Amino acid sequence: MAGSTALLSALIQGTQRPVSIDGTTLTGSELLGAASAVASGLHGRTRVAVNATPSIETVVAVAGAVLAGVTVVPVPPDSGAAELQHVLRDSRPDAWLGAAPPAVAAGLPPGSTPLEHLGVDVTARASYRPVAVADDAIAFVLYTSGTTGPPKGVLMPRSAVAAGLDGLAQAWDWTGDDVLAHGLPLFHVHGLILGVLGPLRLGCGLLHTTRPTPERYAAAARAGATMFFGVPTVWSRVADSPADAAALRGARLLVSGSAALPVPVFERIERLTGLRVVERYGMSETLITVATRADGSATAGCVGVPIAGVATRLRDEHGAEVAHDGESVGQLQVRGATTFAGYLNRPDATAQAWTADGWFRTGDVATIDAAGRHRIVGRESVDLIKTGGYRVGAGEIESVLLGHAAVAECAVVGVTDADLGQRIVAYVVPREPVVDEAGLAEELVSLVGAELSAHKRPREVRFVADLPRNEMGKVQKKRLV
Incomplete structure (x- = not known):
């Protein structure tokens, strides 16, 4: 038993x-x-x-x-x-x-x-x-x-x-x-x-x-809750409700997952609660493999280090090792005690999910720094953009755009381009109606160029009322592409 x-x-x-x-x-x-x-x-x-x-x-x-x-x-x-x-x-x-x-x-x-x-x-x-x-x-x-x-x-x-x-x-x-x-x-x-x-x-x-409303989370805090789980949409709403966020100041740990937490939301929650939200990474096939530890080391945009019993590595499209320098983007692969036993009735899909030497292909792309801290760029199929000979992670561009006061939400994708291979397109949900879309678009492109590199600037900015999401709050980028 x-x-x-x-x-x-x-x-x-x-x-x-x-x-x-x-x-x-x-x-x-x-x-x-x-x-x-x-x-x-x-x-x-x-x-x-x-x-x-x-x-x-x-x-x-x-x-x-x-x-x-x-x-x-x-x-x-x-x-x-x-x-x-x-x-x-x-x-x-x-x-x-x-x-x-x-x-x-x-x-x-x-x-x-x-x-x-x-x-x-x-x-x-x-x-x-x-x-x-x-x-x-x-x-x-x-x-x-x-x-x-x-x-x-x-x-x-x-x-x-x-x-x-x-x-x-x-x-x-x-x-x-x-x-x-x-x-x-x-x-x-x-x-x-x-x-x-x-x-x-x-x-x-x-x-x-x-x-998962801010009011109900605040009530739970007053009832003695010490830990809170939420997806980025939940934490964004908490950050927009200062009175409810203040009720969480007595909590021990705030956890975010299922999608990347925007840096501005991380920063607002810290100002309002005195707590740094810890992020973690996982999927149905692996459960949680990487997590920020509860030791005060949480960093915006970082999902932490492998949990006990789990190992990770980065590989390029040819299977070669990718440097753990915090900048180089590679395919994230994992192995360990938390992984699944295969797909039901799908031996073909099960076989394709694993490398010859026993690592699970997550389908996500990430960077890992010298200290082992992981930053998830996104799905290889939609978040790794190959433009003009460069490999660009959509997540880092999104983080910069979300730092602009006029941007409520955004999603960056690669669109097929005859010259560049893929061109970078940013879908932006503005906080308020935009009077001068061309002017704001130019401002956002310049911001990315100043914060990152010139080749990471969006070639196009499209303003939308909302972004398509699934039931867990994840943006469905394939519907945008």
Whole structure:
């Protein structure tokens, strides 16, 4: 039963602090009793789908499945019929654990038998009965965002989840004395693995705010939260609400992830709270591999160093080593205890994801300095711009543009150009209506030229009302290109 005991150790050992979501609170013993009741009803099951709403039912369902050694397929509650159809056909769960999404009837694969619904009663109680589960057993099938085709099912072993959480506990001094607050979705790595299983493993309290608004984060701070998780959009809104931001001054750690935190937001949060937001980097296939440590060394735009048990390296398009000088951009590759066991039903994609010598190709490009600190430039497919013989990272240009008072948001992409190969184009969301677009565009181009190099200046600036984003707040640049 090593795998079962190791993954939710604090919950099982009776050291779990209360978990609260949307006005419902369960003590550690109540949560263990409810999860054990769920686990007792999963005998003979191997894989269940969970409609991952931001609710105590989701926490109980996931915890119960983990205790029973049953694989969980978290399903976004707003999934459309096509997405549901793909996920259900690909993962073929034995049942829905809890209520299914409204679109489930339309999402069932043609000719399939409707899935059985297994109820989740958060008031039920049962004694915990240990189940023998191997450490390499699959805990979750996490579906990717599907930016390069239909979403792929990432097979995440229990051992990888445990290693990732322990690595972050070490990096962030994360213990059972903390109270974590966040309002992130419960179907991704950030909100579910870190934001729910983290507390259940380490024993800290959890205050899920249902929605990640500045007002709710401030209320959580007044209720005693010591750690906060958020995506850049959340921290930007907190920075724009000084009174709510001030309530976070008593917190121990503010964490940002899932996308790059703009430098101006980092600086405003520090002024308002006295805290430097720590960033981290990871993906569904690797969980969190790199994180800024909770030692006061946070630097704007830097996602930190590899956590315990993880190694990273940079390679160019020919596989040659890229210098760790803080400037040279290369393809980021990782290996270690937190990596996945492959893509469900996709041996071809699994094989392509790994190098011949056993490193996972993240698809991201980054720089690493002499101290091992990582700066993510972005996705190789859209953020590494090859222009006029130069390799330019879109992220550094975006950081400069965001430093201008007139810029609320921006995204820099490379557009095919017959002369340059790619020309740099900046999409800018202004803070206020622009009277003289040509004048502001010229000003922004000059700013980049002054702060960086001449060849990194945008050839074109396009003003837009907003940027296309996915449910985690990441800008979908392929829709811009």
